[in-house]
Amino acid sequence: MKTLHIAAIAALSTSLILATGTPVFADDQPADTTPPVIYSTGLSVGQDFGRFATFTPSFSDDVVAVQTSVNGHAFAYGGVKLHWPVMANLAGVGDNTDVDVTVRVYDQAKNYSEVITRVHTEFIAPEASFSPAENTVVHGITKITGTAMSDDVAEIAIIWGGEKVSRATAAPWELAWDTTKPAPRGELTLWVTDRAGNVTTYHRYYAVDNVGPAVRDVPDVVQAGTFYLSAWISDRAGVDRVEWWIDGALRSTSKTGFRYDFGGRSRTSMLEIRAWDVNGYASTENFPLTVDADAPKVVSAAPANGTLVRGTSVAASLRLSDVSGVEYVTPVSGYSGTDRTSPYTGKFKLGKDGKLTLKWWVTDLWNQGKYVYQTVVVDNTKPKLTVTKGPKNGAKVKSTVTVQAAASDKNRIAKVQLLINGKVVASDSTAAYKFTINTRKYGKKFTVKLRAYDKAGNATTTTTRTWHR
Numbered sequence: 434m435k436t437l438h439i440a441a442i443a444a445l446s447t448s449l450i451l452a453t454g455t456p457v458f459a460d461d462q463p464a465d466t467t468p469p470v471i472y473s474t475g476l477s478v479g480q481d482f483g484r485f486a487t488f489t490p491s492f493s494d495d496v497v498a499v500q501t502s503v504n505g506h507a508f509a510y511g512g513v514k515l516h517w518p519v520m521a522n523l524a525g526v527g528d529n530t531d532v533d534v535t536v537r538v539y540d541q542a543k544n545y546s547e548v549i550t551r552v553h554t555e556f557i558a559p560e561a562s563f564s565p566a567e568n569t570v571v572h573g574i575t576k577i578t579g580t581a582m583s584d585d586v587a588e589i590a591i592i593w594g595g596e597k598v599s600r601a602t603a604a605p606w607e608l609a610w611d612t613t614k615p616a617p618r619g620e621l622t623l624w625v626t627d628r629a630g631n632v633t634t635y636h637r638y639y640a641v642d643n644v645g646p647a648v649r650d651v652p653d654v655v656q657a658g659t660f661y662l663s664a665w666i667s668d669r670a671g672v673d674r675v676e677w678w679i680d681g682a683l684r685s686t687s688k689t690g691f692r693y694d695f696g697g698r699s700r701t702s703m704l705e706i707r708a709w710d711v712n713g714y715a716s717t718e719n720f721p722l723t724v725d726a727d728a729p730k731v732v733s734a735a736p737a738n739g740t741l742v743r744g745t746s747v748a749a750s751l752r753l754s755d756v757s758g759v760e761y762v763t764p765v766s767g768y769s770g771t772d773r774t775s776p777y778t779g780k781f782k783l784g785k786d787g788k789l790t791l792k793w794w795v796t797d798l799w800n801q802g803k804y805v806y807q808t809v810v811v812d813n814t815k816p817k818l819t820v821t822k823g824p825k826n827g828a829k830v831k832s833t834v835t836v837q838a839a840a841s842d843k844n845r846i847a848k849v850q851l852l853i854n855g856k857v858v859a860s861d862s863t864a865a866y867k868f869t870i871n872t873r874k875y876g877k878k879f880t881v882k883l884r885a886y887d888k889a890g891n892a893t894t895t896t897t898r899t900w901h902r
Contacts, residue, residue: 465542469496474536474550481585482534482552486630487518490536490548498539503532528556559583559627563637570640570669571612572712577621579606585627592622592634612641642669645716646708654757656799657697657726663690668710678705679722699726699756728803729755729795735776741844741889742809745783747791749807750776755797765804766792783811812889816842818849819895820883821865826898830872838866838895842887850884852894857884877902 470493476482490499499510499519506522521534532554537547561582565571579589579601590600591608593615599608610621623635646668655662666672666688677685680702685691695702704720732752736742749767752775753759764779781791789811796802823836840846849866851859853875859868870881878901884894 465540466544467540468544468546469493469538469540471496471536471538471546471548474534474548476534476550476552478551479531480552481555481627481629482521482532483627483629483631484523484554484556485520485632487520488630489518490538492538492546495540496538497541500537500539502535502537523554526554528554530554555585555627555629556631558631558633559586559625560633561586561589561623561625561635563623563635565639567637568640570642571610572642572670572714573612575610575612575639577608577610577623579608579625582606582625583627585629586625587628588624588626590624590626592624597624612639613643640669642710642712643714645714646672646675646710648706648708648716648718651704651706651718651720652722653720654723654725655695655702656757656801657695657699657724659692659694661690661692662704664706666706666708668708668714670714671711672708673711673713674709676707678707679703695722695724697726698724700724723756725755725757725797725799725801727755727797728801729753729759729797731805733776734805734807736807736809738808740809741812742783742789743811743813743889743891747781747783747809748778749781749791750778751793751795751805752776753795757798757801759795760798760800761794761796761802763794764791765794766790783813786811786814810844810889812844812887812891814843814887815891815893816840816846816885816887818883818885818893823881824898824900826896827901828898829901831902832872834870834872836868836870836881836883838883838885840864840866840885840893842885842891844888847886847888847890850886852882852884854879872900872902875902 472491475488475490501508501519501521503521503523503526506524508520508522510519526532531551533549533551535547535549537545539545559582562580564578564580577591588600588602589606589608590597591610599610601608619639619641621637621639623637625633625635646666648664648666650665666675672688675686675688676683677687677691679693684693702722702724704722705717707715707717709715730753732754735750751762753762762777764781767779767781779793783789787810789809791807791809793805794802795805818838818840821837821839824830824834836851838849840849848860848862850857851868861867878899880897880899882895882897884892886892
């Protein structure tokens with residue numbers, strides 16, 4: 434180990450100041466030739482020294498730069514302050530070798546001093562195992578223990594955000610990991626450092642569980658009466674205890690589900706599930722339950738009750754609502770199959786004239802069903818129609834003529850039409866039915882007839898009359 438001696442230079446400077454009697458200022462001030470003082474490299478002779486080892490030299494306060502070198506390979510550090518750690522450049526140096534580490538310090542005037550320490554290289558990285566094993570469920574403050582470590586391990590540490598948040602330097606090599614801070618991600622970074630300064634980084638993944646069990650798959654609609662109420666309740670660490678509260682009272686402690694009598698009326702009940710895991714973490718979830726005691730309700734029906742229909746069949750449809758959902762709709766008195774798409778449709782046969790009831794069977798998802806009825810009026814009878822006034826067939830007409838008619842039907846007349854040459858030229862919906870015809874508009878010869886419709890759409894037409902002008 435070697436250092437420069439500066440006592441003679443210091444004494445000379447003092448004698449110069451005394452000789453002049455006054456301080457030296459400005460351009461007359463002599464140049465600074467006093468080197469800084471280095472007290473130690475921070476290394477011990479013969480110590481094990483790793484490829485990426487750091488060490489802390491000590492030196493006087495006027496040092497502004499530090500240089501370390503090994504076999505001519507250097508690292509330089511500017512603006513270094515007292516006790517900052519540095520590294521040595523070990524390029525080309527083999528393992529298990531004795532080498533000299535030189536530390537040189539500079540002051541502002543570029544004066545320097547240096548110290549040399551011989552160390553022994555040791556580049557083999559340390560190894561270790563840790564418990565608990567990866568993927569273990571952890572919570573709260575978890576103890577991480579180093580095991581099966583290399584003989585020369587000097588420190589193990591937990592690294593978070595670039596900082597050592599927990600460290601151990603001796604057996605039993607235990608680290609405290611606060612899994613709640615900052616945000617648990619399940620990944621733990623561990624540093625293992627040996628006496629030579631070699632570092633091995635390990636990443637370990639754990640299942641962090643600092644919350645109570647999760648509760649899901651709870652039905653929002655339940656059937657009235659006795660119903661099996663269930664939920665999916667899970668936790669990484671394991672579910673320890675569950676309480677089922679309905680309408681403010683404890684009803685069960687099952688971990689999966691239970692049968693409960695919700696009574697026979699539709700209403701809303703409140704379910705509260707309280708669950709604890711094996712580590713004591715609790716969760717509470719609330720769920721409104723719609724109790725369904727009713728079959729589907731009719732929102733609308735077509736045709737509407739009392740509608741007049743004609744022909745051999747009628748198409749009908751229903752729009753239904755149910756809190757549980759409509760499951761089954763079929764026309765009982767009809768002849769079409771089950772329909773599962775809204776609006777639900779069916780086809781019904783028509784019989785003789787008069788009232789006809791269309792009958793449906795509808796159910797919800799709980800098979801709660803009822804009959805639904807529609808009433809229509811069948812009318813396949815044509816209305817009666819008679820010409821009461823007007824020129825006869827073959828008559829010669831001129832100018833303007835009037836035609837009157839009488840029409841009747843048990844379900845009322847909708848309208849009477851006047852047809853000339855087969856085309857509708859006028860319509861009258863009020864009895865008595867009367868038409869005024871300007872014969873000059875229709876040539877020398879034309880045909881005339883009347884047609885009556887009832888409210889069901891049945892039609893009657895008079896015989897055709899031919900007129901001449």
